[in-house]
């Protein structure tokens with residue numbers, strides 16, 4: 001079988017609770033699995049079991065306490081996200097890993113169309129044609145996700161929860177990166193937009209992306225999953 005895009009080996013996470021005299025909270029131990037191109041792995045398990053923590057460790061927002069998280073980058077090289085340098089992490093996030101977090105981290109005073117286009121604008125080197133193409137592509141994503149045109153030139157800070165979630169999805173999916181992490185991407189969406197996001201995820205899988213997702217709505221998870229992993233099995237080892 002081909003090299004996995006993502007491989008976790010013996011990943012554990014313990015939080016040190018500084019406001020509780022440094023007590024340790026063991027959330028996960030010995031998480032080991034691989035995800036290949038064209039797969040959509042859905043993480044299952046009750047609330048508080050560590051699903052979001054696992055995505056944050058893959059994206060290296062949280063540092064794994066032990067273990068290795070190997071991600072094959074856009075150039076075919078493997079980077080261990082547990083020991084990558086800050087420079088490598090920036091590059092991995094730019095080129096290789098898309099991450100739709102639960103909440104949009106709003107960039108003050110930047111219009112929605114440019115918030116969505118940011119990764120393409122960064123690649124444009126200020127070439128006017130490339131900048132125009134990036135904004136056009138952003139407009140297509142905004143249209144697809146039913147963001148009314150009157151909002152495109154406003155900063156998303158005051159948008160509704162569902163609008164912000166759709167901006168976050170567009171912003172992180174507009175550039176077709178090889179690995180896509182999705183943390184409850186449909187949690188605030190109505191049925192029509194949920195269907196659109198399901199279609200977008202299927203398109204990402206069809207182009208060969210590896211997807212790892214958490215879905216509040218189990219039915220949505222079942223619809224997009226090519227495989228399920230119950231994180232409880234990683235939790236039961238943590239004591």
Ligand SMILES: Nc1ncnc2c1ncn2[C@@H]1O[C@H](COP(=O)(O)OP(=O)(O)OP(=O)(O)O)[C@@H](O)[C@H]1O
Nearest residue numbers: 015016025027045046047048049050051052053054
């Ligand atoms: N930064 C942190 N500091 C301390 N504890 C944390 C931190 N982040 C997460 N935790 C704890 O880790 C555990 C797992 O949290 P996590 O958010 O990963 O669960 P989850 O399975 O995604 O839950 P949900 O389905 O409710 O979103 C929880 O007990 C949580 O309180």
